Amino acid sequence: MSNLIESAKKAAAYRAVDENLPDHAKVIGIGSGSTVVFAAERLGQLSNKDSFVCIPTGFQSRQLIIDNGLHLGTIEQYPKVDIAFDGADEVDPKLNLIKGGGACLFQEKLVAQAAKTFVVVADFRKKSPDYLGVSWRRGVPIEIVPNSYAKVTLDLKELGADTVILRQGGTAKAGPVITDNNNFIIDADFGSIEDPVELHAKIKALVGVVDTGLFTKMTAKAYFGEEDGEVAVWEAK
Numbered sequence: 001m002s003n004l005i006e007s008a009k010k011a012a013a014y015r016a017v018d019e020n021l022p023d024h025a026k027v028i029g030i031g032s033g034s035t036v037v038f039a040a041e042r043l044g045q046l047s048n049k050d051s052f053v054c055i056p057t058g059f060q061s062r063q064l065i066i067d068n069g070l071h072l073g074t075i076e077q078y079p080k081v082d083i084a085f086d087g088a089d090e091v092d093p094k095l096n097l098i099k100g101g102g103a104c105l106f107q108e109k110l111v112a113q114a115a116k117t118f119v120v121v122a123d124f125r126k127k128s129p130d131y132l133g134v135s136w137r138r139g140v141p142i143e144i145v146p147n148s149y150a151k152v153t154l155d156l157k158e159l160g161a162d163t164v165i166l167r168q169g170g171t172a173k174a175g176p177v178i179t180d181n182n183n184f185i186i187d188a189d190f191g192s193i194e195d196p197v198e199l200h201a202k203i204k205a206l207v208g209v210v211d212t213g214l215f216t217k218m219t220a221k222a223y224f225g226e227e228d229g230e231v232a233v234w235e236a237k
């Protein structure tokens with residue numbers, strides 16, 4: 001199973017890069033997670049890789065850029081990104097996303113929103129048949145300023161979350177996960193999300209919230225590596 005999933009991720013990422021990289025691209029965003037590893041690998045194989053800079057979305061992503069011999073830039077230097085590639089935890093048919101499973105959502109959203117074209121790479125498990133929150137059952141990741149966690153927890157329950165969990169480092173760290181921006185992550189389960197735009201707006205309005213893992217109206221295409229080796233492409237309508 002794990003080989004199958006790795007092959008699916010690789011097939012989706014390679015095809016997404018091959019089909020979407022504009023000839024003139026000078027600034028390319030690189031997301032975080034295990035699937036975008038293959039997008040960075042593919043970019044590193046290009047003969048013209050000295051002609052563009054790559055903008056990371058966190059520590060892991062910066063390492064990917066360096067390890068693949070790509071030129072590293074920052075979003076402060078390059079606030080206009082030609083195209084960005086990133087993974088997702090769940091994708092609905094309207095190309096709304098849940099992201100932040102790897103706790104990198106704020107910088108991922110910053111780069112995605114700065115990008116002219118935002119392309120998702122994923123394996124078949126990330127597709128939702130209708131709404132977000134159906135196949136990804138761990139809740140919506142929300143980055144918060146640390147000392148707001150108790151208040152934001154109460155606020156999220158008032159907004160209707162069934163469970164609100166401050167994400168812990170587990171065996172890797174005693175206490176909460178600290179993001180690349182020195183913040184905390186809350187995972188709030190709202191069940192099936194019929195209107196992610198409205199839910200995002202309500203959560204984002206809470207004092208203490210930096211951003212949510214609901215990415216709406218920003219994805220142009222999503223590439224899914226399938227179990228049979230094929231790649232499915234969903235496009236924004």
Ligand SMILES: O=C(CO)[C@H](O)[C@H](O)COP(=O)(O)O
Pocket residue numbers: 031032033034035036086087088089098099100101102103104105108122
């Ligand atoms: O949002 C993310 C990190 O914050 C990742 O892009 C998302 O979790 C998908 O990761 P993977 O490709 O490993 O499934």
